[in-house]
Amino acid sequence: xxxxxxxxxxxxxxxxxxxxxxxxxxxxxxxxxxxxxxxxxxxxxxxxxxxxxxxxxxxxxxxxxxxxxxxxxxxxxxxxxxxxxxxxxxxxxxxxxxxxxxxxxxxxxxxxxxxxxxxxxxxxxxxxxxxxxxxxxxxxxxxxxxxxxxxxxxxxxxxxxxxxxxxxxxxxxxxxxxxxxxxxxxxxxxxxxxxxxxxxxxxxxxxxxxxxxxxxxxxxxxxxxxxxxxxxxxxxxxxxxxxxxxxxxxxxxxxxxxxxxxxxxxxxxxxxxxxxxxxxxxxxxxxxxxxxxxxxxxxxxxxxxxxxxxxxxxxxxxxxxxxxxxxxxxxxxxxxxxxxxxxxxxxxxxxxxxxxxxxxxxxxxxxxxxxxxxxxxxxxxxxxxxxxxxxxxxxxxxxxxxxxxxxxxxxxxxxxxxxxxxxxxxxxxxxx
Ligand SMILES: Cc1cc2nc3c(=O)[nH]c(=O)nc-3n(C[C@H](O)[C@H](O)[C@H](O)COP(=O)(O)OP(=O)(O)OC[C@H]3O[C@@H](n4cnc5c(N)ncnc54)[C@H](O)[C@@H]3O)c2cc1C
Numbered sequence: 055x056x057x058x059x060x061x062x063x064x065x066x067x068x069x070x071x072x073x074x075x076x077x078x079x080x081x082x083x084x085x086x087x088x089x090x091x092x093x094x095x096x097x098x099x100x101x102x103x104x105x106x107x108x109x110x111x112x113x114x115x116x117x118x119x120x121x122x123x124x125x126x127x128x129x130x131x132x133x134x135x136x137x138x139x140x141x142x143x144x145x146x147x148x149x150x151x152x153x154x155x156x157x158x159x160x161x162x163x164x165x166x167x168x169x170x171x172x173x174x175x176x177x178x179x180x181x182x183x184x185x186x187x188x189x190x191x192x193x194x195x196x197x198x199x200x201x202x203x204x205x206x207x208x209x210x211x212x213x214x215x216x217x218x219x220x221x222x223x224x225x226x227x228x229x230x231x232x233x234x235x236x237x238x239x240x241x242x243x244x245x246x247x248x249x250x251x252x253x254x255x256x257x258x259x260x261x262x263x264x265x266x267x268x269x270x271x272x273x274x275x276x277x278x279x280x281x282x283x284x285x286x287x288x289x290x291x292x293x294x295x296x297x298x299x300x301x302x303x304x305x306x307x308x309x310x311x312x313x314x315x316x317x318x319x320x321x322x323x324x325x326x327x328x329x330x331x332x333x334x335x336x337x338x339x340x341x342x343x344x345x346x347x348x349x350x351x352x353x354x355x356x357x358x359x360x361x362x363x364x365x366x367x368x369x370x371x372x373x374x375x376x377x378x379x380x381x382x383x384x385x386x387x388x389x390x391x392x393x394x395x396x397x398x399x400x401x402x403x404x405x406x407x408x409x410x411x412x413x414x415x416x417x418x419x420x421x422x423x424x425x426x427x428x429x430x431x432x433x434x435x436x437x438x439x440x441x442x443x444x445x446x447x448x449x450x451x452x453x454x455x456x457x458x459x460x461x462x463x464x465x466x467x468x469x470x471x472x473x474x475x476x477x478x479x480x481x482x483x484x485x486x
Contacts, residue, residue: 065274068219068230068238068245069263072212074099077120080181080194087208094191095182095206098125107207111136114204118142118193120179122149122166124292126209130171131294133205141172141201143179143193153290153301157320158341161327165297165344168325174201182206214249214256229256234282236270244270253285260398260429262286289353289397291432300349302356303339307331314338317366319345328352328370335361337369348372354393395436398429406437410444417441 074097076084086092094114096106107129111117117133119126122144130140142149148159149166166173174195181194182203193203214229225231225239229251236244236252247263248256257263265286272278292299309316315332321344328348331339337356342349351372355362362369391404401424409423417437421427427434 064242066243067270067274068243068249069247069267070215070218070249072214072248074208075211075213076208077178077210079179081184082182094184094204095208097208098129099212107133107205108136110205111138114138116141116190116202117205117207118179118201118203119207119209120193121209121211122146122173122175123152123209123211124150124290126207127166127292127297128294129207129209130166131169131297133207134170135295138205139172140170141174142166143174143177143195143201145176145178147175149173149175150292150299150301153305154341155306155329157318158301158305158327158329158343161320161322161325161343162297162299164322165325169296212248212258214251216249219245219249227251234284235273236266236283244274246270252283255285257286257288259288259290261288261400264399264429287356289356291430293430293432297343298346298349299341299343300353301341302353303337304331305329305339305341307339315366317370319370330369332362337362345372354389357394358390358392360390395440396424396426396429396433398433399425401426403440406440407444410441415441415445 073088076082076087076097082092082095087095087097090096090102090106094110096103096110098104098107111133115138117130117138117140119130119133119140119142122142126142126144127149130142133140144151148154148156148163150162151159154162163173163175177195177197177199179193180196183189183192183194185191185204191203191206192200193206194200216226216230219230219238220226222243223240224243224245229249230238230245232238232245232250232252234252236246236250238245246266248258250256250266252262252266255262257266262285266283269281269283272281287303289300289302307314307316309318313333317328317330317332319326319328321327324344326344327341328343328345329339329341330337330352336359337352340352340356342352348371352369355369389403391402391407393403395401395403395406405424406420406426409420412423414420414423417427417434420437420441426437
């Protein structure tokens with residue numbers, strides 16, 4: 055707090071998140087970069103950063119994105135759509151190496167290159183030379199090569215913000231260490247979200263943080279003093295125009311692993327790759343790149359933990375839960391009530407159907423009633439689809455309930471969009 059007020063507390067919850075990691079690069083001062091004061095270089099973290107990327111891109115011919123993870127690729131795709139020549143520099147052998155195995159990474163590499171980006175793998179930036187009246191700005195790589203860089207986007211990962219926790223004397227490993235009730239090493243101090251390390255995991259997505267927040271609220275309010283958090287099975291989805299990629303669960307399992315069954319489909323020339331990992335007939339991990347309809351069905355199978363069909367070819371085609379060729383209305387009807395539609399807020403199809411019966415029949419109504427769509431926004435089209443399917447099959451939200459429908463005079467409370475929705479909207483604006 056800027057005014058140095060002292061606030062008394064009985065229970066303290068740390069949710070200080072993370073900051074962008076700025077790798078050591080000669081000529082780049084991390085503090086200045088994070089303060090947003092280095093011309094032509096942006097650490098990709100906030101909506102303001104996104105605005106600066108978009109502004110700089112209007113006069114940039116060449117952009118270099120440092121980091122080929124989720125955020126780096128999303129930024130690269132947005133810049134390509136704005137007509138900028140983009141080079142992504144990634145130190146590992148394939149992009150998104152935390153979510154993909156080598157084969158999936160090789161197919162993604164091809165897809166990204168096919169969209170027009172240059173991908174420099176196995177290299178990292180060692181220096182940044184700003185523009186002078188005589189020369190353009192450039193990035194120097196570890197092999198001495200240089201890249202023209204009117205704009206540099208730093209997307210090299212994040213570091214949990216733990217300085218306050220360390221100052222308080224809490225146990226800090228990669229982040230603030232917490233137990234299953236989100237308690238830190240000192241009484242009455244808790245930590246959740248990206249600053250917290252639970253069972254060795256530090257979340258990088260909103261869903262685990264919000265699951266933790268729910269458990270902690272139950273514990274602290276006394277609603278359920280014994281509530282515990284056992285972890286979140288996260289699904290990572292790349293939100294980049296023309297790249298349909300989801301990765302979930304354990305994927306780095308060898309095809310001959312005796313404890314798992316591994317199925318793979320590789321179609322590099324069409325940018326398609328699917329890897330399914332099963333244990334005891336349940337889908338416990340998957341990489342789904344460019345497989346369209348199958349992705350939705352397989353994600354549901356992963357979410358619900360239902361047994362996989364015995365015919366593995368049927369499974370590969372995503373016909374485990376829905377008929378792939380069925381029209382959307384049939385798919386929605388066949389989807390089990392337990393299918394998670396909004397992963398950020400863990401909102402199931404049943405919860406949306408219940409909200410609809412309660413009077414919520416538009417996306418903003420459903421958002422208000424269930425919080426679906428208010429996280430990363432990736433489920434908005436699924437919720438839209440469900441709403442229109444419900445309108446056609448279950449046309450009468452309970453007439454006894456006051457309608458949640460909003461009029462132009464009384465607009466719905468805008469669901470708070472998470473960072474990503476704003477960033478993608480801005481970056482992908484203009485995408486073909
Ligand atoms: C560009 C981008 C796109 C993303 N896209 C997705 C996505 O599609 N899906 C997804 O699930 N996740 C996405 N994420 C990740 C997601 O944003 C984070 O996982 C989530 O925001 C973490 O929440 P948090 O509350 O732990 O931390 P934060 O959201 O970082 O919030 C921490 C807050 O604490 C404040 N703070 C820090 N120190 C103090 C202090 N001492 N006192 C008071 N306040 C303090 C900070 O200013 C900040 O406002 C994205 C992240 C980025 C950067």
